Amino acid sequence: MSAQEDANSLHSFTQAFKGLGLGIVLAYLALVSFDFGRVHISFMFLPLAAVFLWPRNASTAWSLVFVFILGVFFDVITSGPLGVWGLSYLLIFILFDGGVGQSMKGTLAFAGFAFALFLVYCLSLIFGRLAMGHWPDGLSLAVNAAASLAVFPICYGVFALASGSLKQPSHTRVVR
Amino acid sequence: MEKAGYNRPQKRRMRRRIIAIALVLISALMLISDRQQKSMLASGQLSADDLSAKIMSVIATPVRGIEALFVRADERSNLYDRNVELIAEVQRLRPYEHKVIDLQLRVKNLEAILLVDNSTDIPAKKIVARSVSETNGPFAHSALINAGRSKGIAKGHAVMTVDGLYGHVVRVGNSSSRVLLLNDLNSRVSVMSQRSQSRAILAGNNNNLPKLDYISPEADWKAGDIVVTSGDGGVLPRALPIGVVSLSDKQRLVVDLYTDNKPIDWVWVYPFEPIEVPEDSPPDQSEDEVHSEDEAQNGPQSEAGQ
Helix, strand or coil: CCHHHHHHHHHHHHHHHHHHHHHHHHHHHHHCEEEECCEEEECCCHHHHHHHCCCCCCCHHHHHHHHHHHHHHHHHHCCCCCCHHHHHHHHHHHHCCCCCCCCCCHHHHHHHHHHHHHHHHHHHHHHHHHHHCCCCCHHHHHHHHHHHHHHHHHHHHHHHHHHHHCCCCCCCCCCC | CHHHHHHHHHHHHHHHHHHHHHHHHHHHHHHHHHHCCCCCCHHHHHHHHHHHHHHHHHHHHHHHHHHHHHHHHHHHHCHHHHHHHHHHHHHHHHHHHHHHHHHHHHHHHHHHHHCCCCCCCCCCCCEEEEEEEEEECCCCEEEEECCCHHHCCCCCCEEECCCCEEEEEEEECCCCEEEEECCCCCCEEEEEECCCCCEEEEECCCCCCCEEECCCCCCCCCCCCEEEECCHHHCCCCCCEEEEEEECCCCCEEEEECCCCCCCCEEEEECCCCCCCCCCCCHHHHHHHHHHHHHHHHCCHHHHHC
16 A cells, blocks of 8 residues: 555544544533423434534545444433434435535535434434334424524534644545 | 456445445344343443533533523512512411421320331432433433442432432442433332322323323322322332322323423432342242251151151
């Protein structure tokens, strides 16, 4: 393997790792819940933003592993059934052929995330049913999804800043 | 060399497919194993809880501040009305205070005369902890508290707030514990009506109003009854306050929890030791064993008589 290829594979691994890091940060932010009387607001779908905005030039093999780790990690810290988020995130990642990164801009990115959110909403309902033996609270899921969609523009901005700070040098050719 | 180079993208694609399929299968396996209550990552969950408790205790502080700001603003807007209500309540309760003190003295005297201990089994020692994260999600209703095994918390301990029972500990790490809330679908607590002493099981249903199940036909329950733990089964202490009975839209008995509608910050863990089940040794069997031992030593009674 040439030095150029070594540099490329290290770079694509770093990009995948960056996606995982941002995903874990979002996973912890998703745990924050606001209780205003009978209204509970939390952002359970927030880590999906990390999967959706996963760097385009990240290694696909490593990205698959890291998306799976992110999903299982989120399952564990939310104390929900194991595998629900892991499997949902993996399927979305495969369906979108990797994350969209910064290739989608503005309204298009928002619409794309809303579509991904809808798919994960359906998948988590089905997988929740399979794991728990009964349907999860669909209304609570929908409220969580709406709250996550509302804060997506902030995530998009943070991701844009993070990708800018770790921008790939122009001379490297990316092997995905 | 050229041929190998030509095949490399194909090999890479194949490798990706294999990884994707393997990970999807592992996830599916996890789903199935979780349904059978066989947690594949039990030790990993404890470590993740310990780490999460530390991180969330930092994140939760400003969040609780914001919540308190809203709650206080709401309270301030009703300050005058609330004050009038409280003055009326104090006036109503003052005569009862003297009655309660008088009754306590009389009960104490009677206990001393009859040599009985009628006290509740609520432990005097309480462990203070902070609820750093509460998951009121579609799958589970649980909370993470920042105290664990190192402070003497064990699985099954009751967790209280100033208002009433919050839940019980289901997982204990070194410095954190996972609390199953009363409204979680897996929560089952034996309760009784403070008025009629009728028993029931408080079953969580993943919404704000858990239902009362397994009510016998002769049980006397009605809306407005105060629900407390019954202590049956020896799992939780007796007489911990839980909530008030109300009727749901479908005319089912549900419980309006005391801990509902309030941001939870500090909690108390009651280190209650569950009553141990006595060792199973059926009396008939043990008697037979005694007889057979006697017979082995002295011979059968009929023979001894002869």
